Amino acid sequence: MNTLQKTAIAAAITGLFAPTAFAQAAPAPEASPVTANVTVVSDYRFRGISQSNQKPAIQGGFDYAHESGFYIGNWNSSISWISDANAGATAPIEMNFYGGFKKDLIAPGFASDIGVLQYAYPTSGLNATNPNTTEIYAAQNFTAGPVTGFVKFSYAVTNTFGTANSTGSYYPDLTANYDTGFWGIGLNAHVGYQYYAGNNANGVSNSSTLSYTDWKIGLTKDFGGGLSAAVAWIDTNANRAAYTNAQGKFIGGSTGIVSLTKTF
Numbered sequence: 001m002n003t004l005q006k007t008a009i010a011a012a013i014t015g016l017f018a019p020t021a022f023a024q025a026a027p028a029p030e031a032s033p034v035t036a037n038v039t040v041v042s043d044y045r046f047r048g049i050s051q052s053n054q055k056p057a058i059q060g061g062f063d064y065a066h067e068s069g070f071y072i073g074n075w076n077s078s079i080s081w082i083s084d085a086n087a088g089a090t091a092p093i094e095m096n097f098y099g100g101f102k103k104d105l106i107a108p109g110f111a112s113d114i115g116v117l118q119y120a121y122p123t124s125g126l127n128a129t130n131p132n133t134t135e136i137y138a139a140q141n142f143t144a145g146p147v148t149g150f151v152k153f154s155y156a157v158t159n160t161f162g163t164a165n166s167t168g169s170y171y172p173d174l175t176a177n178y179d180t181g182f183w184g185i186g187l188n189a190h191v192g193y194q195y196y197a198g199n200n201a202n203g204v205s206n207s208s209t210l211s212y213t214d215w216k217i218g219l220t221k222d223f224g225g226g227l228s229a230a231v232a233w234i235d236t237n238a239n240r241a242a243y244t245n246a247q248g249k250f251i252g253g254s255t256g257i258v259s260l261t262k263t264f
Contacts, residue, residue, distance in 0.1 A: 033064055033065050033066060033067070034062060034063070034064050035062065035063050035065075035263060035264065036060070036061070036062040036063075036263070036264045037060060037061060037062070037261060037262065037263045037264070038058070038059070038060040038261070038262050039058070039059040039060065039259055039260065039261040039262075040056065040057075040058055040059075040259065040260050041056065041057050041058075041059065041257060041258070041259035041260075042056050042257045042258050042259065043055065043056070043057070043255060043257050044057035044059070044077050044078070044079065045234050045255070045257060047171060047192060047194050047214050048192075048194075048212070048214025048215070048216075048234055048235070048236035048238065048252060049081075049214075049236065049238065049243060049251055049252050050081070050249075050251035050252075050255075051077065051079045051080070051081050051094065052077075052078065052079055052080050052081070053080045053081065053084050053245065053247065053249060053251070054249055054251065054255070055080070057077050057078045057079070058077070058078050059075070059076065059077040059078070060075070060076060061073060061074050061075030061076055061096070062074060065102075068103075069101045069102050069103035070099070070100070070101050071099065071100060071101070071102060071115075072098070072099040073096075073097075073098050073099070074095070074096065074097055074098075075095075075096040075098075076093055076094065076095050076096065077093070077094045078092060078093060078094075079091065079092065079093060079094045079121075080092070081245070081251070082121060082123060082126065082131055082162070084245045084246055084247060085128075085245060085246060086125075086126055086127065086128050087246075088125045088127075089123060089124070089125045089126040089127075089128075090123065090124045090125055091121050091122065091123040091124075091126065091131070093121070093122060094119065094120075094121055095119075095120040095121070095122070096117060096118070096119055096120070097117070097118045097120065098115055098116065098117040098118070099115055099116060100113060100114050100115020100116065100137075101113070101114055101115065102114075102115075106140075108143075109141075109142070109143030109148075110140070110141060110142055110143065111140075111141040112138075112139075112140055112141075113137075113138070113139040113140070113141065113150075113152075114136075114137070114138045114139075115136070115137055116134065116135070116136050116137075117134070117135045117136075117137060117154070118132070118133075118134050119131075119132060119133040119134075119135070119161070120132050128162060129159055129162045129163065129164045130159070130162065131161050131162035132158070133156055133158055133159065133160055133161050134156070134157050134158045135154045135155060135156050135157070135171075136154070136155050136157060137152060137153065137154040137155070138152070138153055139151065139152035139153070140152075146178055146179040146180075146181065147176060147177070147178050147179075148176070148177050148179075149174070149175050149176035149177055150174075150175055151172075151173070151174050152172070152173050152174075152175075153170065153171075153172045154170060154171040154172075154173075155168070155169075155170045156168065156169040156170065156197075160196060160197075163196055163198075163206060163210065164198075164200065164201065165197075165198035165199055165200065165206070166196050166197050166198045166206055167197065167198065168197035168198065169194070169195055169196045169197045169198075169206075170195050170197075171192055171193065171194050171195070172192065172193055173190065173191065173192030173193070174190070174191055174192070175188070175189070175190045176188070176189050176190075177189075177220075183221070184221055184222035184223065184224070185219060185220070185221055185222075186219065186220045186221075186222070187217075187218075187219060188216070188217065188218040188219065188220060188230075188232065189215075189216065189217050189218075190214075190215060190216040190217075191213065191214070191215045191216075192213070192214050192215075193211070193212075193213045193214075194210075194211060194212055194213075194214070195207060195211045196210040196211050209239055209241075209242045210239070210242055212236050212237050212238035212239065212243075212252065213236065213237050214234070214235070214236040214238075214252075215234070215235055215236075216232050216233065216234045216235075217232065217233050218230055218231055218232030218233065219231050219232075226262055226263040226264060227260075227261070227262050227263075228260075228261050228263075229258070229259065229260050229261070230258070230259045230261070231256065231257070231258050232256070232257050233254065233255075233256050234254065234255055234256075234257060235253075235254035235255075236252040236253075236254075238252030239252075240252070240253075
């Protein structure tokens with residue numbers, strides 16, 4: 001998902017519409033509770049792993065946020081990892097449906113967030129464990145001057161992305177952003193750990209072969225008007241044998257990516 005990107009853009013838009021000090025200025029327009037976004041990215045990386053076989057992807061979605069703190073949304077991306085791993089299967093899209101509650105409960109700039117997220121993969125011809133996954137999550141956002149970010153914990157209440165016997169897998173992660181104050185540029189850093197629960201059909205621990213750490217460093221540039229660009233370097237310590245696909249590509253290897261996003 002692109003939650004981080006949308007948060008950064010929303011903050012920039014809020015600044016653009018802040019009331020001025022002029023006495024005769026017209027009232028600032030109220031922000032819409034509905035936002036939408038579309039992104040083109042050179043490689044769709046989810047938790048450090050390529051979902052598009054190291055090829056470009058197109059993404060987009062929308063969010064509705066009520067003033068009470070409740071929100072719902074949908075986000076989608078083109079993918080190829082399911083068909084890459086399963087001959088005869090067709091699964092060209094990932095669809096995310098989510099809802100939750102996000103509010104500054106501790107102090108301004110420290111929003112607490114809880115919710116549920118459904119990953120849906122419409123497929124045909126798939127003779128493997130259903131990749132659809134449901135996670136619940138809790139996150140704490142923070143603000144310290146020019147530094148913002150969040151710590152988050154996601155927990156799978158179903159099998160995890162097509163891995164059998166993996167209910168109870170989890171993903172804790174930390175993301176931080178620094179507003180340089182120069183030319184709309186922000187610095188970004190992220191680290192997370194994907195843990196796979198359970199054992200495979202041979203009784204071998206899923207964790208021993210599939211669990212890994214991922215990390216990212218990057219830059220974002222806000223052009224104004226809802227347009228932003230990002231560049232990032234992403235890497236993992238994923239098991240090469242477990243994350244090399246049928247085309248011989250190690251989809252958990254280090255890579256640079258670029259993206260362009262428009263938010264409405």
